[in-house]
Amino acid sequence: MHNDRVTTRVAVRHLQVLLAEAGILQDQDHPDLVISVGGDGTLISAFHKYQKQLDHVAFAGIHTGHLGFYTDWRNYDMEKLVEALASHPVKEHSVTYPLLAMKVTTSSGIKEYLALNEASIKRVSKTMEAEVSIGGCRFENFRGDGLCVSTPTGSTAYSKSLGGAVIHPRLKALQLTEIASINNLVFRTVGSPIVIAPDEWITIVPKNTDRAVVIVDGERIALTDVMQADYRIAQEEISFYEYGHHHFWDRVNEAFIGDVK
Template structure:
């Protein structure tokens, strides 16, 4: 069942006095392909130990980081820790969003790569940001997620979640789709594909395809066509409690469904029916007091930059 609650996106602000912070365990989720990842993990682990906090790295990543195995898997780590430290970029954070029970643990995301639009701080800001977090000097930003239900014969019916977006497309041809909002036909699409995105995903692939930027505290669902075959088809923003249903009318035997890029990929038969709505679960992002979404838009996406 789709979750419905008409409200603005929730941001929780709170501060805990120094000495009252209850974090005892911090888990790591790392882009182990980054050359500097092992050293960053070692440095942060030492900082945490000095603060009386236990650093935990799951076995799935420990070996790649040159660390001893502890017998703790990623799923168990997420359940055990009080905070998850994500070291990488936006892709690493999106991967973390698909971990089991990730909605139960606050995430501090640090960019140790290139753009890092969704992350809270850069590598240079890592230690000050972590110290502030351990003092309780931060805020929690709840990011909306999508829940996806697929009713099909092949594969079997399934459901999943997305933090950024859901994409339907055929790699080589135009596809025909009918989109319904709350049970009513919205418009038919004849396009390379269709992106259904959250406000968090509005600065991702949706933006590249002409979608608008939506402030992440709003609850909304974006429908952005990919290269539509008509000038009358435009991106659209539905309300956050909308139930989006997509039916495929192409003659091709199958189409592809992508969840948060390629975090999940599914090949669907043309009879498949896809329903997408706001999920009850959210992602808890730890934000420093100085973090500014508008500043990130200006500095990282060059929004409003004059072209000379």
């Protein structure tokens, strides 16, 4: 998959030539490896397109613009990527990271979603009030703009901007972060990010169901009358082509710090 930028289209044409010259077959319907060309948003779109094939597909990202967190290769590194694919099989050189499973209960039924980065629940115009439970035990009564549940890979995305911790993606954990919570003499929340163990789950029950908004990996889901949202680590995992996959903390440094002297 790729975006529509001119530099991206040029890179895609060159990549297709390189793959053909190396004798690597290209299968859009049932691939072993999905190569996204663009940025992190392109890779997330690719993930959702192929999320029903996660048991046998891996991902690799080529970025053609600003530095991407999920994209390990630059457009001028494509020859190295193709050479690696020719000599280092995808199935033998992949690393897996956890995903987020979200189940939303509405008056019309249950909807299930899979997230690579995060899923959040908000209220459109007024303060959201919701009961929050962890592992089946009531935790707090939240008041504020909303709540975000992120994966470890998603901890560097929206969750980080909310003050969440950066979590290594090999850890099977979820993180709950508050979005502009109200904390005063009347209303109190824990006021800090919470990291959830792999055998626990998060339940959010909005008290104003008619105006709750669900957002999964940046995309707003058209739902009405949200009665409950449950979050847990998914049974599915995402696989990335490990050959050439940058060390996690190197990527964090490159994305947020850089070579500051």
